[in-house]
Amino acid sequence: MKNTDSKGHTTGRSLFIDDIPVRKGTLHGVVLASTIAHGKVLNIDFLEALALPGVIRIFTEKDIPGENQIGGILPDESLLADPDVHFIGHPLALIVAKTERIARKARSLIRIEYEEYPAVTDPRVAWEKGLLLFPSRTFQMGDVNTAFSNCAYVFEGKADSGGQEHLYIETQGSYSIPKENGSMLVHSSTQGPTVVQRCIARILDLPMHKIEVDVQRLGGAFGGKEDQANAWAALSTMAAYLLQKPIKLVLSRHDDMYLTGKRHPYSSDFRIGLSKELKIIAWEVTYFQNGGAAADLSPAILERTLFHSTSSYYIPNVSATAYSCKTNLPPFTAFRGFGSPQAMFVMESAIAMAAGKLGIKAQEIQEKNLIDEQQEFPFGQVAVEANAISCWNDTFKTYNIGEKEKEIERFNQSDSMFRKGLAISPICFGISFTNTSMNQARTLVHIYQDGSVGISTGAVEMGQGVNTKMKQIAARAFSIDPSRIKLETTNTTRVANTSPTAASSGADLNGKALLCACNKLLSRLKETASAMENTSSDSISLQHEYVYSDNKKTNIGWEELVKTAFLNRVSLSQIGHYATPVIHFDKSIEKGHPFAYHVFGTACVTVKLDCLRGRYWVESVQIVHDFGSNEFSDLDLGQIEGAVMQGIGWMTMEEIGFNEKGKLLSNSLSTYKVPDIYSAPQIVECNALKTDGPELAILRSKAVGEPPFMYGIGAYFALQNAIRSFNPEARLEFNAPFTPEKVLLTLYPEKA
Numbered sequence: 242m243k244n245t246d247s248k249g250h251t252t253g254r255s256l257f258i259d260d261i262p263v264r265k266g267t268l269h270g271v272v273l274a275s276t277i278a279h280g281k282v283l284n285i286d287f288l289e290a291l292a293l294p295g296v297i298r299i300f301t302e303k304d305i306p307g308e309n310q311i312g313g314i315l316p317d318e319s320l321l322a323d324p325d326v327h328f329i330g331h332p333l334a335l336i337v338a339k340t341e342r343i344a345r346k347a348r349s350l351i352r353i354e355y356e357e358y359p360a361v362t363d364p365r366v367a368w369e370k371g372l373l374l375f376p377s378r379t380f381q382m383g384d385v386n387t388a389f390s391n392c393a394y395v396f397e398g399k400a401d402s403g404g405q406e407h408l409y410i411e412t413q414g415s416y417s418i419p420k421e422n423g424s425m426l427v428h429s430s431t432q433g434p435t436v437v438q439r440c441i442a443r444i445l446d447l448p449m450h451k452i453e454v455d456v457q458r459l460g461g462a463f464g465g466k467e468d469q470a471n472a473w474a475a476l477s478t479m480a481a482y483l484l485q486k487p488i489k490l491v492l493s494r495h496d497d498m499y500l501t502g503k504r505h506p507y508s509s510d511f512r513i514g515l516s517k518e519l520k521i522i523a524w525e526v527t528y529f530q531n532g533g534a535a536a537d538l539s540p541a542i543l544e545r546t547l548f549h550s551t552s553s554y555y556i557p558n559v560s561a562t563a564y565s566c567k568t569n570l571p572p573f574t575a576f577r578g579f580g581s582p583q584a585m586f587v588m589e590s591a592i593a594m595a596a597g598k599l600g601i602k603a604q605e606i607q608e609k610n611l612i613d614e615q616q617e618f619p620f621g622q623v624a625v626e627a628n629a630i631s632c633w634n635d636t637f638k639t640y641n642i643g644e645k646e647k648e649i650e651r652f653n654q655s656d657s658m659f660r661k662g663l664a665i666s667p668i669c670f671g672i673s674f675t676n677t678s679m680n681q682a683r684t685l686v687h688i689y690q691d692g693s694v695g696i697s698t699g700a701v702e703m704g705q706g707v708n709t710k711m712k713q714i715a716a717r718a719f720s721i722d723p724s725r726i727k728l729e730t731t732n733t734t735r736v737a738n739t740s741p742t743a744a745s746s747g748a749d750l751n752g753k754a755l756l757c758a759c760n761k762l763l764s765r766l767k768e769t770a771s772a773m774e775n776t777s778s779d780s781i782s783l784q785h786e787y788v789y790s791d792n793k794k795t796n797i798g799w800e801e802l803v804k805t806a807f808l809n810r811v812s813l814s815q816i817g818h819y820a821t822p823v824i825h826f827d828k829s830i831e832k833g834h835p836f837a838y839h840v841f842g843t844a845c846v847t848v849k850l851d852c853l854r855g856r857y858w859v860e861s862v863q864i865v866h867d868f869g870s871n872e873f874s875d876l877d878l879g880q881i882e883g884a885v886m887q888g889i890g891w892m893t894m895e896e897i898g899f900n901e902k903g904k905l906l907s908n909s910l911s912t913y914k915v916p917d918i919y920s921a922p923q924i925v926e927c928n929a930l931k932t933d934g935p936e937l938a939i940l941r942s943k944a945v946g947e948p949p950f951m952y953g954i955g956a957y958f959a960l961q962n963a964i965r966s967f968n969p970e971a972r973l974e975f976n977a978p979f980t981p982e983k984v985l986l987t988l989y990p991e992k993a
């Protein structure tokens with residue numbers, strides 16, 4: 242199926258928060274936030290702002306009826322500063338006015354006095370000062386110390402990767418509407434309707450049933466709205482509750498960029514040990530995660546980093562330690578890949594370093610160490626249906642990589658200021674929330690008496706096409722035309738206790754729960770049909786909108802069947818519940834089986850570099866991807882293409898800058914560059930690895946949201962290889978993003 246939202250999006254008819262027609266009496270909120278990174282608020286002078294005509298009220302921490310706490314995993318983040326501020330952008334107050342423009346004007350009239358403390362922005366500095374958000378964790382397998390002493394080659398180094406701005410097209414926002422008896426309806430641009438509901442209930446000291454969160458769709462999220470939609474929804478709902486007026490709070494792009502957290506920057510130390518035969522036998526790594534001022538999702542992200550410390554490789558002796566360092570920056574948060582891209586970058590850096598020192602191609606090391614069937618990850622899970630090697634081999638065959646390498650060599654020998662480079666990027670990503678209890682979902686299916694179907698799930702549509710997948714699943718289950726099916730909004734009153742749509746698992750979890758509901762309805766409809774046909778229900782099937790009896794078409798169509806069932810008082814509504822079986826994890830020993838399955842793939846990335854100016858182009862990204870059954874090929878290809886671009890952006894051009902006082906410098910689209918159509922690779926090809934796919938994936942079609950992001954890592958190393966060919970003496974460091982400036986400075990190192 243094609244994405245059912247395509248038409249609405251391209252004609253501008255799809256509804257986002259800012260498109261909801263506002264109710265009469267709606268007021269508008271704007272957030273006042275700290276302008277210093279660390280300190281104490283001594284006084285805020287609201288007088289002039291309050292005197293501005295049209296300003297209704299300004300809410301501060303003192304107005305919060307419940308707990309001033311929005312920390313999801315750890316209770317360490319105040320909604321409104323009280324009076325300590327820990328980052329620039331820490332909310333201090335909500336200004337409510339008749340229009341957004343007036344609220345904004347009022348904000349400019351407010352004067353804040355602080356006592357300022359020194360700010361920390363560097364994770365290693367924070368670590369030295371003992372500033373951790375929570376205790377460190379270590380994953381271990383084998384015996385690294387003995388292993389290192391037996392290695393033929395040992396290399397150590399440092400690898401850093403930067404943050405990343407989500408830049409969802411729709412900024413964060415919410416619209417809160419009071420209902421009767423103290424209940425609230427909240428439209429929120431969130432991946433986690435239940436997370437928002439729980440957060441609001443805590444802030445307002447209300448039971449969760451009083452808060453109905455409704456989500457039509459999001460204009461992108463990428464992890465940025467897994468936890469960080471909370472503050473805005475809580476603020477608008479608190480104001481709406483206390484004023485008993487509808488309140489709309491939609492962040493401007495600039496506010497969104499400096500108020501919200503981004504991908505975690507990491508700084509890491511590594512040591513890699515290889516045998517003479519180039520087998521990696523020892524791997525030691527320490528990650529310094531820049532967590533920002535509060536934990537947010539960092540504990541889960543840190544965990545996913547550790548789960549991916551060996552990337553696509555089997556390494557028998559591993560010691561991986563991760564620290565979450567507390568800095569005075571906005572709390573860093575979920576972003577596609579969730580800590581795993583950072584880990585994979587370190588692993589690939591180590592391999593690139595080893596290859597450089599040994600004077601061989603990284604491919605020689607990569608290929609010899611790909612994880613194979615029945616080999617163990619450092620956290621105890623054993624690889625099954627391990628497709629790393631088949632993806633690798635298929636990539637080399639399908640795209641004739643050997644020939645491509647020769648072509649590049651020939652090109653590089655020609656006498657010009659251009660060089661080309663190639664790198665291979667294998668990926669391996671574990672599917673399931675690492676927090677086992679989150680791997681559950683529910684759906685609610687209504688078959689109306691006219692045969693039309695309404696489906697509610699816990700999944701949030703954010704452009705990825707999950708609603709289209711749900712439609713396809715139900716259409717197939719009932720064997721009816723997809724046009725009979727409507728996907729309802731994601732709503733906490735219809736489907737309760739949803740996990741956020743995250744961890745690439747929205748389609749798997751909700752799709753399985755949907756199948757469960759459909760199958761129950763189907764068996765009741767078959768009972769009805771068997772009575773109509775005077776046969777056993779085993780001999781009944783539904784095919785192409787008709788009842789079949791013993792595989793022979795009857796003249797009972799879908800509509801007649803449904804109507805008959807209704808008249809016979811058969812329930813045409815059904816809840817489906819799904820919880821991923823098999824998975825478990827024991828944190829006390831850091832071992833278990835946390836993932837339903839892994840997704841594999843290999844990309845060959847080539848770049849062309851202008852060695853005079855440092856400009857470069859990604860020429861091609863050619864992929865063999867492990868889709869499983871590849872049941873949703875069009876949608877999934879869209880995910881691959883988007884993820885590849887986003888991964889290349891993270892690795893090459895997207896550079897988050899904070900100054901030493903914790904101020905975000907890259908705070909607009911003129912100072913923060915994201916890939917546009919001109920920086921898209923000329924060629925993006927993706928072939929599906931042919932497999933049946935695992936039972937635990939919906940329709941055996943594997944999760945696809947996050948894994949292909951990591952193909953972008955190849956762009957970094959392809960650039961290094963192009964540089965090496967131009968200047969073999971160049972000092973190659975591992976410090977992403979590899980912006981054109983950095984590339985130029987690497988091509989022409991300053992003479993000592």
Ligand code: LUZ
Binds near residue numbers: 464673674675743
């Ligand atoms: N969110 C989360 C995620 O809460 N847990 C996870 O394991 C995860 N993984 C990837 C992306 N988001």
Ligand code: MOS
Binds near residue numbers: 744
């Ligand atoms: Mo996510 S990074 O919210 O799947």
